[in-house]
Amino acid sequence: MPAQDERELRIVGFLCNWCSYGGADTAGVARFTQPTDLRIIRVPCSGRIDPLFVVRALLNGADGVLVSGCHPRDCHYAEGNFYARRRLEMLKRFLPITGIDERRFEYTWVSASEGQRWQHVVTEFTRRIHELGPAQSFNPATQEEWFNLALNEASKGEACACHGS
Amino acid sequence: MRIGVFICHCGSNIAGTVDCESVAELASGFPEVVYSTDSMYTCSEPGQEGIITAIHEQKLDGVVVASCTPRMHEPTFRRAVERAGLNRYMFEMANIREHVSWIGKDKEHNTNKAADLVLMAVEKLRRNRPLVPKSFETIKRVLVIGGGVAGIQAALDCADGGLDVVMVERDQSIGGKMAKLDKTFPTIDCSSCVLGPKMVDIAQHEKITLHTCAEIEAVSGYVGNFSVTIRRRATYVDWTKCTGCGVCTEKCPSKRSPDVFNEFMGTTTAINIPFPQAIPKKAAINPATCTMIQKGKCGVCAKVCPVGCIDYEQQDELINVDVGAIVVATGYDLFDWHKYPQYGEGRYPDVITSLQYERLLSASGPTGGHIKRPSDGKEPKNVVFIQCVGSRDRSVDRPYCSGFCCMYTAKQAILTKDHIPDSQSYVFYMDIRAPGKGYDEFTRRAMEEYGAQYVRGRVAMIYPHGEQLMVRGADTLAGTQVEVPADLVVLATGVEAAQGAVKLGETLRVVPDQYGFFVESHPKLKPVETNTAGVYLAGACQGPKDIPTSVGQGSAAAAKALGLLSKERLESDPAVSKVNLSRCVGCQKCIGTCPFGAIKAITDRQGKLKAEVIETVCQGCGICTVTCPQGAIQLEHFTDNQILAEVNALCPPKMNASFE
Amino acid sequence: MERFITEANLQQFAATLAGKKHVLAPVASGGTTCFRRLVPGMRLDFSRMAVISPKDATFPRNETLLLVQRYVEESGKKLELKEQLPEGECIVIGSRPCGARGKLIFDPVYETEAIKDPYYLRRRDNTLFITLSCDRPESTCFCHSVGSNPADGTGSDVLLTAVEGGFFARAITPKGEELLADALFEEAGTRAEEAAAKQTKARELMGQAHDFSSAAAKLLERFDDMGFWQAQSNKCISCGACTYMCPTCYCFNITDDEAGLVSRRLRSWDNCMSHTFTLEGSGHNPRGTKAHRLKNRVGHKFSYYPDLHASQIACCGCGRCIKQCPAGVDIRQVVMAAQEYVDER
């Protein structure tokens, strides 16, 4: 069941093995129904999640990327989510300059016991992505799109006094 | 590569909402998949045999099982593929039960999702490589830090189990807080009678080496092979000679030393044996108050000592010892109640802590077991106990319950009545927490048999009222203000992490929580383990605990250490980080971010700096892999390429090179 | 055939062509002028020499050599190779003589007795160059020193020269003549002389040509003198700006990409200034430092290639590598330093 419409969108999840992946398991064991769009990649720790994985997914055409780790202080490896928090926060703050809607990326903390919270996170995030709709491909997909892009005023950067002319 | 895919129905658990046959059929078209099938219960004996047969018949070199969560059966299937001759890391699992069939209702969507998860697993598996654990010998010796009841229990259990034990205690004697107690709840038996024999056992056990007045200076190494440096403070007494006769303490003219053992209720001599049952029963000089050490005049103790063991020139000593496991049992300290303005901040001598009250109750205490209040030495008639001083109070950043104050307050109320039959105890409390065996009955006895008056409410202030103190508080059950005149006020001060715990945690790479208590590996399933392999927790250093729980944990930690060191050799998990030396530029950023100190700098044959992972210390978190901009250090089994393969499987890159 | 076309009509001509064919032309965008695929509605920018050369027309920055499809059959898995030969015609409008001529350097390498590169040959044979002669040579221009001049039509099909009100156009090949048959071109009248005068003036502005003929031998002499190459490459930052801008640099990389059951063999421009260019699997690199790599780049253009191919210097003198170098490495200076080198020992 995708969140709103029939069409599934592509949402990638990166979950740490010890907390959030367990939280998703807990949600499953409790049969907490969730939208089906999300596919989860298991990593040992949120500290293993390179923000560039998120960028790679978005540039490959993911409609949304969700990262979840242990709550701060609860990291299995003591410090992983502290590093992750800094890295991911900077990515989230950076996205607006690229024109990629930063709402397509979110990071949060879910513990292994928080099945209900996981259900809530997945449902809300999937709803948000469906509201945003399918992401635009960074590479123009057709020649026509390419032509339109080449003629687009914004692409010439004319609104930017320093960089366009 | 030749990959086999096995889709599990899990009865109807998966097959109910996932078309397992279709997933298996789709998977047969995935890259390098040569065999794909579905089965009813893949984890069952026939299911596992099916995998093994397929590995042999199809010459598989990698296996994907799509079933339940890998957190459940990954070890099971790894063993199965290992039985068939594959490396255990040539196996991947797709979780199509907890993450698919149990949470989605639409069979078509579920089936697609299951197929995607299988594809991800296949793409990752294609980049897996066999990993082989390294094995190494262990040192059959345990370090126990802290000589309280938890540490004592752990040390005795380890030693009885055949391990050498090194115990390190910061104070002059072992015994910890329990040694200061008069009686223990709920049995009212004598604390030192229970503890004393165990302390003696420590001193006499041939496998136990005891260092008191000592602290941990540094720890390096890894599970099975720690290297520990212990700093033993100078005691100015040669303990190899000291017989503990006590002549020096009788003759010492400097009597200004704070009496630590008696919770600062009075003073003691500069050279001192803290209490008669002390282990080791040796004298030590407090250099801050010793006239000889401070001013170079006196030397009485040296003159009177029959064995000539006084050494004013003694220096701190560093002791190195190698151990295979470490038990941390550093206990707790009492909350500093002076932070509360309502209790007078120390202006009223007759406001004391519960532990001070224990010393007043104790026959070996400063008053010889007679309850005399500090201000004038009179016997108090009205004793007011105030609970939750520094517990369950956000205003002083102590939101947690200290757990055992309810019980000892009830005990002290009972003992007060025993000592002074015409006395009256009042107890201000928030809730009564008495969940242990016989605990609730015990508090009820305090109220019902011993007439302690329990008032549910907080105390707003204490002020002097003639020779007495007036305690003003709320009675929230009656909904009124109450004022109780008190001859003595006893504060049930809460528990906080032992001083220096955070620093010790850094040395041991054990994380303290925000209040300084050490964090266990798992709150339910690994309560005495830490995230540093080979370091275990016992007692109140992990959080407030009463005596039986601490003792239980001491035994539990000992069992863990014994279990660990019962193996001749240990194997390290091979899914650890690995440096590609040709890509490493030696910037050392990874060394800085590793939480375990598992990476060190080395110089290669060309004299260039490189990073090197100490495989046995690395825990496999992957922080370093993200830190390294060149991708030169890769966490095995979760390499960039493996994770990227999963990303690319989910979001395939488009193959349209040229647009213009 | 000689014709004339007004600037407006040339824009029109280009736009019409772009509607039908793949047209590459200099277009200003984001403050820079580059060759891009012309989309009707874009304007050509003749005021500046395009930063990137028109090399893309005959040697695109990326091209798929092969696609490989795996699929499942009853009998098992199969692989199918699909050759991806380029289709269609391309017209380059507004290249400069150096850029049009640069591609000729490819020919002796990409087409030999034994080996014929079908991708390149197809593109070369299906690409027309309408070239604009230069009237304002720059400090970085040295086409005259490598056997060319600002109005060299070699490698072009049509040569344009800016004259009053528009462009004088001369067909160089029969295909060029076909292009000039378009109704937007007018009678040339007496503009041939005006054009000739402009061309002469441009050549004069360039001054004395430098004689590179001794370079081949002199560079080889310096081969083992790493001190010389270290000094020359001090400021080089090992990037690929020079090679990618260069109309004559023809080296490439071949890499495979994979997405599930499809894989692709991609040819892409490669850069001899990069460490990875010659890095071997063992970790050994015969050109491990930027000094080694600059030596090979300069040596290749001014020594090895001329030695193999009739003394032709593998450089068209466009000066892009000098102008666009972030560190200001000047290939002329490097070659001259080798030529003028006096062994003091």
Place this chain on the structure above:
Amino acid sequence: MSANPYLPDMATVVEVIEETPNIKSFRLVLNDDDKMKTFTFQPGQVGQLSVFGAGESTFVINSSPTRMDYLQFSVMRVGEVTTRLHQLKPGDQIGVRAPLGKPFPVENMKGKNVLFIGGGIGMAPLRTLFTYMLDNRSDFKDITLLYGARTPVDLTYQEELPEWLGREDINTVLCVDNEYPGWEHKVGLIPNILLEMNPSPENTVAITCGPPIMIKFTLQALKKLGFEDEQIITTLEKRMKCGVGICGRCNIGTKYVCQDGPVFTYAQLKQLPSEL
């Protein structure tokens, strides 16, 4: 080869031989029967093997043109392509572009003594020529093989060693760097063993291949023994992409290893600028 020099021929792996812990030999047969029947090459020529999705890499064809049941390539696992190659099993599909490059000058060796000196994986190119000579034994005079590796398990072509050692008409010497239990052959570094063997340079061609450090000292040893530069032949290895002299990375000055090599005489090498 096809008209498109970049288009590999499809081939099937018919046999995989585990030579050492990190070297495997692959025997391939072209899928197109006619191509396989008409396929010709000479000892020393190389081929590009494709694992689609990973890429291509160059390996010498180390089977002999006199034995055309299959084409054999020996692959040491070092990087991406070789790792993927090592995962191949009989029946798997692979792309082949071959033959590429120049062969050994076999004609010049006829009627001469031939001395092979191979180290480790460097035995691969020698094996082709060696097998070829065994199959045309009468064309050559004395044939000597000195083959060494770091340890006994690092010796490739274990299957064939007994035959080589057993033949009366050739002189085979094996060596490893250090003593190993059960090792009955020579112990020592190849250049030292070579000096010990003291072969005569008279009417002899020496062919050597191996790791760079071994080549360096073997050349010194050969010079010491009196070999002229023209009598010494070796093969070079470079990073290659196109294999047909275009892509521009394997050149040493004007020479392209993929086209003009990989076989060079020491005399030719000395003419080249020093960039190995």
Place this chain on the structure above:
Amino acid sequence: MSQLEELKAAIRGHLDSLDCVIGWEQGYDPLHATPLFIRNESDLERLSISPLAVHNPATYATGFAGKKIGMVVRGCHSRSIIELLNEKLIERENVVLFGLCCDGVVSQRKIRTALPADPGFVEAVEIGDDALHITLAGEKTTIKLQDVLADKCRICAYPDPLLADVLIGNKHDSRPEETLACQEAFEAKPNAEKFTFWQDTMSRCIRCYACRNVCPMCVCQDYCIAASRDPLWMSQENSPAENFMFQMIHVSHLTGRCTECGECERACPVDIPLMLLRRYMNKQVQEVFGHQAGTSLDKTPPLLTFQVEEARIKERDW
């Protein structure tokens, strides 16, 4: 004594003890400068410190590992050096810094756009107090320095070297905070416009990696993940998405380390406004961590450390 002479004298005093001193000289024409590696007196004579001398000598610093070198540094260059020192990529005792109090340098792109067409042959350039007088084929053109000042200089907060062994010139009084209108205007655009802008702009990128190789903080040297197969982060496909992926890698690796010297944007042969990305990221770093790379010694880049309680990272609630 002029600043140039003062500087030359200072360098002369150190020349014997240093492998070289990195400065600038005239490049292929009078309008362009190029880095100069001074090893002797005759090299020193060619030293130029005009506003045309733009290159960041810190780019070369790590290439001289183990050797002792000197560098002529402007304010922004000194930040790069400080950051390199903080990351222990170079050693303080191995660098001698000749600091120049800097009034700003030119943007060649702006000069180019200020001229109606390619300038042709540049005969001479005379640098006045506030203008460049350029002689092109006999004709003289004047461009106001203010109009062609590099963007980074217009908003420069650190015109004076923050670290120098020798300081030449007069220190600046505090400069008024100036913001870059174009940066703000771009940031304020709707996502769709920014997205389209990068799509098209990235189609120009030829992946020459000049931006990377000129960056003083790009210390992966020859082992950048953009060209490796293990790890394989990117295809060699020259498409907007892959090109942008590289810029994301660069930005990501520079988080909290970028010293805003502007070299990436200057080096880009196709004028991709990379500083839009850099400045934006730096602003985020400043806001969240209060960190400006290279402005003080002994600071750890913020992504290489953490705080248990992050004062300025707000948990987003669900």
